[in-house]
């Protein structure tokens with residue numbers, strides 16, 4: 001989730017809800033869409049395109065983009081791809097979750113907001129189409145010029161492809177890999193265009209390829225959402241350092257094999273967390289002093305340099321920085 005603006009969210013404004021799975025359907029092979037409602041029929045918190053929620057699936061917590069309509073306050077929709085090689089969250093959704101079940105949901109949170117622009121290029125790979133759906137609706141409603149390039153393994157695996165083509169016609173380019181090969185990224189991204197924002201979501205190889213192609217582009221034009229870590233989270237060179245918790249009035253030592261989150265929690269200080277791999281943003285913490293070695297997949301290079309927030313589940317003190325002072 002990089003390249004975003006206004007992403008900082010006060011955890012106090014997040015909602016922890018127990019929602020009922022009202023309906024489950026299958027918009028593509030191996031994809032289940034869940035429609036979630038308040039059991040008592042209450043309106044759900046509002047959200048903006050690009051937002052995601054944490055879903056408690058069995059013993060795990062996983063992040064899924066909201067893919068329904070922003071204006072619909074009676075339900076949230078998420079679409080979940082079965083990932084046989086995944087870490088179990090998608091298997092639970094596909095094999096265990098049933099209509100009528102209650103699920104715990106936290107959020108919504110948005111690290112991938114749609115910045116106003118005259119035109120957009122949306123690039124989606126596979127289930128990465130989900131955050132694009134409300135973005136496309138918003139771009140269309142705003143009268144922006146936009147195009148979607150959507151790739152997937154096969155046509156049958158590409159959720160929402162029929163609806164998109166039916167609604168938007170030639171703005172939508174479908175690229176099933178078994179017929180056409182990979183998305184033609186070099187053709188799609190020949191050079192930065194004034195006034196055109198690029199939004200990309202999909203598997204890591206797609207995000208990496210777009211990152212490489214756009215490496216020399218001005219910052220702020222390319223926006224990506226990562227649902228898996230883009231950085232190495234641990235290094236053999238990791239050392240210990242101190243954290244001073246300004247609010248709690250504590251100074252703690254973070255051991256080489258521990259995260260700040262683990263250390264702080266062990267001392268009895270509460271910090272919200274979810275993904276614990278630097279992708280969801282829940283553990284965002286203000287930095288008052290010290291230099292951070294950022295290992296999250298959220299902050300832009302400029303936000304990293306600002307050094308005023310960090311994600312304590314993965315990021316550490318930079319080498320040579322003996323102590324971080326945190327707003328905790």
Ligand code: FES
Pocket residue numbers: 272273274275276277278279280281282283284296311312313314
């Ligand atoms: S818990 Fe998700 S970024 Fe730290």
